[in-house]
Amino acid sequence: MPTRQETRRxxxxxxxATANTxxxxxxxxxxxxxxxxxxxxxxxxxxxxxxxxxGTPSTTFSWHGEDVRRHLHPEDRERVWKAVKDAMDGHTPxxxxxxxxxxxxxxxWVAAQGQFYYSHDGAPQRMLGVAxxxxxxxxxxxxxxxxxxxxxxxxxxAGVGSWQWDPETDTVIWxxxxxxxxxxxxRLPAVNFRxxxxxxxxxxxxxxxxxxEEALRTGAPYELDLEMVRTDGALLWVMxxxxxxxxxxxxxxxxxxxxxxxxxxxxxxxxLRESQExxxxxxxxxxxxxxxxxxxxxxxxxxxxxxQILGSTxxxxxxxxxxxMTTVHPDDRALVVDATRGCTPEHPTNxxxxxxxRPDGSIIWVEKHGRASFDRDGExxxxxGMVxxxxxxxLAEEALSSLSRRLIxxxxxxxxxxxxxxxxxxxxxxxMTLVALDQRRQAxxxxxxxxxxxxxxxxxxxxxxxxxxxxxxxKLHSATLHHLGMTTAMQSFCEELSAQQxxxxxxxxxxxxxxxxxxxxxxxxxxxxxxLHNAIRHSNVRRFEVExxxxxxxxxLTVRDSGxxxxxxxxxxxxxxxxxxxxxxxxxxxxxxxxDSKRERGTSIHARVPLSAAGSxxxxxxxx
Amino acid sequence: VNARGTTTPGGLQNGLRPKxxxxxxxxxxxxxxxxxxxxxxxxxxxxxxxxxxVDAALRLDPDIIVLDVAMPGxxxxxxxxxxxxxxxxxPTVFLTMHDAEEYAVKAIELGALGYVLKPRMLSDLPSAxxxxxxxxxxxxxxxxxxxxASRGREHAAxxxxxxxxxxxxxxxxxxxxxxxxxxxxxxxxxxIRSDLELRLTRLGMNVTSEKAQGxxxxxxxxxxxxxxxxxxxxxxxxxxxxxxxxxxxxxxxxPGSESRMTLFGDIAVPLWETGQxxxxxxxxxxxxxxxxxxxxxxxxxxPVDCFAEADGAQFQRVCAVHSAVxxxxxxxxxx
Numbered sequence: 001m002p003t004r005q006e007t008r009r010x011x012x013x014x015x016x017a018t019a020n021t022x023x024x025x026x027x028x029x030x031x032x033x034x035x036x037x038x039x040x041x042x043x044x045x046x047x048x049x050x051x052x053x054x055g056t057p058s059t060t061f062s063w064h065g066e067d068v069r070r071h072l073h074p075e076d077r078e079r080v081w082k083a084v085k086d087a088m089d090g091h092t093p094x095x096x097x098x099x100x101x102x103x104x105x106x107x108x109w110v111a112a113q114g115q116f117y118y119s120h121d122g123a124p125q126r127m128l129g130v131a132x133x134x135x136x137x138x139x140x141x142x143x144x145x146x147x148x149x150x151x152x153x154x155x156x157x158a159g160v161g162s163w164q165w166d167p168e169t170d171t172v173i174w175x176x177x178x179x180x181x182x183x184x185x186x187r188l189p190a191v192n193f194r195x196x197x198x199x200x201x202x203x204x205x206x207x208x209x210x211x212x213e214e215a216l217r218t219g220a221p222y223e224l225d226l227e228m229v230r231t232d233g234a235l236l237w238v239m240x241x242x243x244x245x246x247x248x249x250x251x252x253x254x255x256x257x258x259x260x261x262x263x264x265x266x267x268x269x270x271x272l273r274e275s276q277e278x279x280x281x282x283x284x285x286x287x288x289x290x291x292x293x294x295x296x297x298x299x300x301x302x303x304x305x306x307x308q309i310l311g312s313t314x315x316x317x318x319x320x321x322x323x324x325m326t327t328v329h330p331d332d333r334a335l336v337v338d339a340t341r342g343c344t345p346e347h348p349t350n351x352x353x354x355x356x357x358r359p360d361g362s363i364i365w366v367e368k369h370g371r372a373s374f375d376r377d378g379e380x381x382x383x384x385g386m387v388x389x390x391x392x393x394x395l396a397e398e399a400l401s402s403l404s405r406r407l408i409x410x411x412x413x414x415x416x417x418x419x420x421x422x423x424x425x426x427x428x429x430x431x432m433t434l435v436a437l438d439q440r441r442q443a444x445x446x447x448x449x450x451x452x453x454x455x456x457x458x459x460x461x462x463x464x465x466x467x468x469x470x471x472x473x474x475k476l477h478s479a480t481l482h483h484l485g486m487t488t489a490m491q492s493f494c495e496e497l498s499a500q501q502x503x504x505x506x507x508x509x510x511x512x513x514x515x516x517x518x519x520x521x522x523x524x525x526x527x528x529x530x531x532l533h534n535a536i537r538h539s540n541v542r543r544f545e546v547e548x549x550x551x552x553x554x555x556x557l558t559v560r561d562s563g564x565x566x567x568x569x570x571x572x573x574x575x576x577x578x579x580x581x582x583x584x585x586x587x588x589x590x591x592x593x594x595x596d597s598k599r600e601r602g603t604s605i606h607a608r609v610p611l612s613a614a615g616s617x618x619x620x621x622x623x624x
Numbered sequence: 625v626n627a628r629g630t631t632t633p634g635g636l637q638n639g640l641r642p643k644x645x646x647x648x649x650x651x652x653x654x655x656x657x658x659x660x661x662x663x664x665x666x667x668x669x670x671x672x673x674x675x676x677x678v679d680a681a682l683r684l685d686p687d688i689i690v691l692d693v694a695m696p697g698x699x700x701x702x703x704x705x706x707x708x709x710x711x712x713x714x715p716t717v718f719l720t721m722h723d724a725e726e727y728a729v730k731a732i733e734l735g736a737l738g739y740v741l742k743p744r745m746l747s748d749l750p751s752a753x754x755x756x757x758x759x760x761x762x763x764x765x766x767x768x769x770x771x772x773a774s775r776g777r778e779h780a781a782x783x784x785x786x787x788x789x790x791x792x793x794x795x796x797x798x799x800x801x802x803x804x805x806x807x808x809x810x811x812x813x814x815x816i817r818s819d820l821e822l823r824l825t826r827l828g829m830n831v832t833s834e835k836a837q838g839x840x841x842x843x844x845x846x847x848x849x850x851x852x853x854x855x856x857x858x859x860x861x862x863x864x865x866x867x868x869x870x871x872x873x874x875x876x877x878x879p880g881s882e883s884r885m886t887l888f889g890d891i892a893v894p895l896w897e898t899g900q901x902x903x904x905x906x907x908x909x910x911x912x913x914x915x916x917x918x919x920x921x922x923x924x925x926x927p928v929d930c931f932a933e934a935d936g937a938q939f940q941r942v943c944a945v946h947s948a949v950x951x952x953x954x955x956x957x958x959x
Contacts, residue, residue, distance in 0.1 A: 424650065424694060427721055431742040432656045438746040439659070466743060470721065480724065483699060488726050504828070 031133040035068075035114070039088075039124045044068055052133055053110060055102035073099035073107060088116050088124050097134065109138040152176055159261035163190070164245075166254045167216065170194055181238065181261050183230040201227040201235070208240060216252055219244045225262065236263040287389035293321055294382045300324055302387075309366070309389045311358035329355035329363065336368070343372040343380065353390065365394040404584045412477070412522065419477035422469050430466040434459060478525065486521035487512050487548060490528055494546055501536055504543040511550035513611065520609050523585045524548075524557045527593070527607045530578050531559035539563025539603065554610045562602040568595040582607065641666040642757055645686035647677040647703065648719070649695040653742070657690065657719065660746055665753060674698030678706045686714050688753055691736075693720040693727060704734045715756040719745060725768050732772040738762040747956050751949070761948035766923060769950050770797040773804065773884060778921045779912050780948035786927040789954045791816070794888060795823035797923070801886040802829055802839060807877045809870060810842040811889030812925075817842045838877045848891050858906045867914045874919070886921045896930045901938065908945045928955050 033048035044063045050056040054071055072080055076098035087094030095113045102108060114129025152175070154160070161178025165171070174182075174190040182199065184191065191198070193212075197205045204226035211222035221243040228238045242257035289306035293299070298320045306317060310327065328336055332354035339352035353367045370385030441447065441455050474480075480489040491507050498505040528546065535544050541563040549556045571579055582605075583593045591609035644665045648654050654670040661667065668684045671677045675698050681689055689707065693700035704716050717738030718731045728739040738752035741764055752762040763769055766782050784790035798820065801808050810817060820842075821831045834840035852863045874885040895904035908924065915922055924946065931939040939958040943949050951957055 423721060428650060428653060428742065431721060431745075432652060434743045435656050435660065435746050442746070463743065470723070479694060479722070480726065483693060483701060483722070484726055484730055488730075492724060492726050 032130055034130050035128070037127040037129075039116070039126055049133070053100060053102070053108060053131065055104045055106070071100050071102075073101055075099070084114075084127075087114070088127070091116065091118070094127075094129070107135075108133055109135045156180070161259045162257070163259065164254060164256040165193055167193070168253070178259055181230075181236075181259060182228070183232050183234075199228055201229060204228070212242065212255065215242055215244055215255060219246075219252060225266070236261060237266040238262060288386050290384070290386050292382065292384045295380055298322060306387070309364070309387070310356060311360055311362065311364075313359065327356050327358075329357055331355075339368070340370070340372070340380075340383065343370070343383070345374045345378050348372045348374070353394075364389055364391040366390060401584075401587060405588045408581075408585060408588060415477045419473040419479070422473035422476070423479065427466050427469045427473065430462055430469065434462050434466070437462070481521055481525055482518065485514075486516055486525060489521070489525055490546065490548060493525070493528065494532070497532060497536075502542075503536060505532065505546060506544070507546045507548075509548035512548060512555065513550055516555065516611070520555065520589050520591075520611070523589050523591065524555065524607060524609060526585055527582045527605075528557060528559065530582050531605045531607075534578050535559060535561045535563070535603065538566065554608055556609075557607045558604060560602065560604045565597045565599045565601050565603050567599070568597050571595075642687040642753070643668040643684070644753065645677065645681055645684060645689045645714070646670040647674065647690065647695070647700070648672065648692035650692075653692070657745065657749070660749055661753070664750055674700070674703035674706070677703055678710060678712075681707055681712050681714060682710060688756055689714050689716045690719050690749070690753075691716055693718060693722050693731075701730060701734060704731070704736060708735055715759070717749070717752050717756050717762075719749060723764070725765065725771055728763050728765070728768040729771045732761070732763070732768070733774045739764060739768065751957055755943065755949055758944070760943070760946065763948065763950050764953060766793050766950050766952075767797045767800060769923065769948055770800045770886065770921065773806075773882070773921075775948075776884070777915065777917075777919060778884075778948050779915060779946050780921070780923045780950060781942055781946040782923050782925050782950050782952075783928045783955060783957060784925060784952040785955050786929075787952075787954070789952050790925075791819050791823060793952060794925070795820055795827060798886070798888065799824055799827045799829055801884070801921070802834060805878055805880075806884050806886045806921075807839045807874050808834075808841075809873075809885065809887045809889070810840075811845055811848050811887070811891050812842070813845055813890075816890075817844070838873055841873070843889075845890055845894065848889075849894055852891075852907070853903070856900065856903060858903060858910060860910055863907070863910055864914055867911070867918070867920075870920070871918055881919075884919045884921045886923075888923045888925060890925045892924065893926060893930065896926070905941060905945070908942070912945055928957070931958050 031049050031052045033046055033050060033053050035044060035046045037044040042064050044067070045060065046054075046063060046068075047060040050058060050061055054061075069077060069081070080096050080098045083094055083096045086092070093113065093115045095111075097109065097111045099107050099109055110131045111134045112129055112131035114127050116124045116127045119125050156177050159177070159181065161181050162175040163178055164173045170192045172190040172192055174184075176186060178190075179186040182191070196208070199205075200208060204224075207224055208226055211224055214220055215222055221241070223239065223241045226238050226240050228236050230236060239260045239262045240257065241259075242255050244252045245254040245256055247253045287305070287309055289309055290303040291306070292301050300319050300321050302317045302319070304317065306312070325333060325336070336352055336354050339350040343350050349369070349371045351367065351369050353365060355363050356366055357363055367388045367390045368385060369388070370383045372380050372383045375381050437455060437459055441452070444451075478489055478493070480492060484492075487509050490509075494505040494507040497503075532544060532546070539561040541561050543561070545558075545560040547556075547558040547560070549558070568579070579593070579595070586593050586607055586609065589609050591607060594606045594608075595603065596606070597603040642665050644661060644667050646654055646657055646667060646669065648657065648670075649672045651672065654672070658667050658670065665688075668686050669680050671680055672695075674695055677689070677691070678698075689712070691700040691703055695703075698706065700718060700720065704718075707714075707716065715737040716735070717740060718728075718736050719740050719742060720727065721742050723741050731739050737756035737759065738761070740748045740752045740762070744764070748762070748764070755762040761769070761775070761778075761780075763772075766780070769778060769780050769782075772778075784793070794816075798808050798810070802824075810820060812820070824831050831840060848866070852859055852866060854862075870885050870887065874883060877883075892904040892907045895901070895907065911922065911924075926942065928951070931942075936958050949957075
């Protein structure tokens with residue numbers, strides 16, 4: 001018969017065993033471990049879900065302190081050890097969250113709590129503790145944190161801010177991005193709904209207010225484009241979305257939503273809309289169509305207007321470039337081909353004017369603007385562009401050109417006639433008068449001194465008038481061009497002008513063919529006069545170079561200065577008739593004018609006239 | 625002294641007036657020209673058209689042809705070319721309203737022997753015709769003589785009024801020669817030389833540099849004269865030495881076959897002014913002979929008041945020793 005004491009001991013042992021089992025079961029179920037560390041021996045006994053925590057396939061394990069340390073994550077070792085030491089020295093409970101490295105190398109987070117027990121003399125005897133695996137919680141926390149960051153980043157990137165409003169207290173909460181959109185210091189509280197009118201233009205506020213009232217009343221969400229007034233006064237377009245929040249009873253307790261900065265999108269939409277409208281208008285008014293050509297398939301797709309412009313009866317908007325080329329005027333085909341070939345990745349656009357023969361045989365002029373796209377190797381892939389019917393413009397240009405030709409011809413003919421009249425008739429009559437005067441004087445025997453003086457006076461006056469008439473005639477129409485040729489005429493004009501204006505004009509020439517058609521020499525002479533007069537008037541320098549060069553098939557006149565320069569395009573539009581008249585004159589002899597001028601970098605005017613094609617130009621009546 | 629009777633190849637005989645063919649598209653002008661020339665010349669024909677003139681010239685065999693420049697159809701220059709091409713040997717003199725030098729130069733390049741401006745025809749045209757009949761050039765300006773390089777050697781008499789017009793012409797002529805790359809020598813008084821240098825500078829010439837390169841040289845008239853005269857007589861050796869020195873300078877400075885030594889000088893003037901007419905003439909004759917085979921343009925500058933109006937004979941003597949005659953535009957030449 002056991003004694004009562006024995007029985008009590010057995011019972012206690014049984015209870016203890018039960019409690020121990022329960023503890024183990026609890027620990028394993030909760031992914032937890034317990035430890036009992038004998039500080040004096042260093043023996044550390046671990047039990048519980050050692051598999052999960054350390055990857056050790058047993059329920060109890062006996063380690064030395066060093067083994068435990070080894071299983072701690074290197075980055076956490078010092079921190080944990082310090083916490084343990086503090087607790088031991090301070091007689092306080094110890095709590096820490098740290099990582100352990102399992103046998104298989106994976107890392108687990110644990111939260112541990114322990115307590116030291118001391119002997120009577122205060123020396124630490126043992127430490128008991130429990131550690132729980134919190135890896136999953138940590139991962140959730142991490143993910144949540146990450147999500148918060150992501151959300152903020154997404155809001156920042158999208159320009160979307162979020163908000164919440166409690167109508168009861170009129171408390172508003174804004175996200176960081178919303179502060180940024182509004183331009184409000186994030187350290188300040190968000191603007192109350194009561195003060196929202198200051199955030200929007202009156203019209204936008206009115207719409208927002210009504211939408212919010214509606215939402216509170218009916219629970220309907222809203223989405224509005226609003227014009228916001230930032231705190232710095234700038235206006236921007238935002239899209240505001242809002243929806244109600246309800247409690248469990250379904251009562252509306254608040255609103256939440258987002259606010260997105262859509263200024264750029266709105267500006268883009270606006271521009272796109274305008275450009276689309278313009279395109280449609282232009283296509284209708286300017287008679288044009290769009291096209292797209294894919295090089296690999298040679299397929300050309302065109303917009304609807306093409307049939308009307310090209311006069312085609314078929315409604316087919318798809319063709320091939322090869323097919324399309326057959327409708328191009330034979331003389332212009334090379335031009336069209338070259339224009340496409342000329343496109344490079346650096347200069348992907350081109351513009352070419354050519355004639356199209358319509359199915360009914362009529363010819364129209366079109367201007368094609370294209371932009372090519374290239375692959376990485378620089379091979380052309382496709383081309384898109386517009387084709388404009390410029391027939392009317394061409395006709396107008398031709399009419400204008402013929403008109404200006406007639407004008408110039410008429411002007412030159414009239415100048416020549418008046419010059420001839422002045423020179424051959426009036427000046428010659430004056431000359432004959434002088435001769436007659438001289439004859440009278442010679443015939444008079446012993447003339448009176450006073451009479452001699454008077455006749456000398458008259459003679460001088462007539463000579464003076466004669467000189468003026470001659471100079472006027474010369475200015476109107478230089479007979480030098482006719483009698484002495486272009487080179488001499490230009491040279492003496494340069495000499496006369498440099499003497500008269502006190503400037504240096506350097507004239508150089510070479511290889512000028514003997515026989516140059518008079519309409520060409522007159523044209524170049526007039527260009528020289530105009531160019532030099534312009535240069536003297538506007539360049540602010542006193543030295544000019546004139547060069548007349550002959551090539552096998554053309555004559556090129558260059559007038560150069562190193563003066564202030566100008567913008568040729570502007571000058572063509574605004575600066576009197578000088579440049580335009582030069583260009584018009586050159587056009588009449590199939591020549592071309594090019595102007596090379598930069599601000600403060602001088603000006604060069606080149607006039608080039610082909611000699612072979614000159615035969616087609618009409619001959620001016622220039623006899624003097 | 626007039627040598628025309630023996631030198632003119634046109635079949636002219638002593639005592640007969642030279643035959644002149646007039647070409648001008650204006651009838652009133654033809655009438656005035658006829659009245660100016662008729663006392664001395666015989667007008668064999670007056671035509672208003674270049675083409676007709678060419679045919680007439682070959683048919684009428686004139687001693688001289690007077691041509692207008694500006695005419696409808698074939699102009700004067702084309703007519704002169706055509707005459708040459710068709711074998712006409714009659715010298716041509718242009719009578720025109722065009723006073724630009726380029727016209728006169730072109731006329732000379734086409735072989736004309738005279739260039740006369742219409743307003744000056746009363747005094748100049750008969751002179752020009754007479755000079756032309758003697759195969760002497762007559763042009764209205766010293767600049768033209770300088771510019772007409774195609775004639776090569778030239779010994780010109782240039783009459784002036786000793787004024788700014790003269791100096792202006794002289795400087796333009798010198799500048800023209802220098803621009804062509806020809807070496808220039810001047811024989812003149814201190815006043816003329818310094819004035820000329822000033823004017824050349826104003827025309828954009830760098831006289832110092834031209835001098836340094838030996839392309840411009842100036843001599844004092846009195847010094848030069850004292851070098852070539854010995855006891856009132858011309859020392860031919862010394863004059864030859866002077867000419868040779870100039871020639872050597874030309875060859876050194878501009879050795880090309882196209883270059884001309886261009887000399888403007890008044891070395892004979894002091895002799896005229898002191899009545900040493902024969903000494904002056906011997907200088908001219910010797911100069912003419914010394915430069916005959918050289919590429920020299922010698923312009924002998926004479927103040928026109930050296931020759932009294934009545935003294936036409938002396939003037940004619942001076943002209944006769946030259947290959948070209950010209951004058952300042954503001955003076956009348958003695959008849």
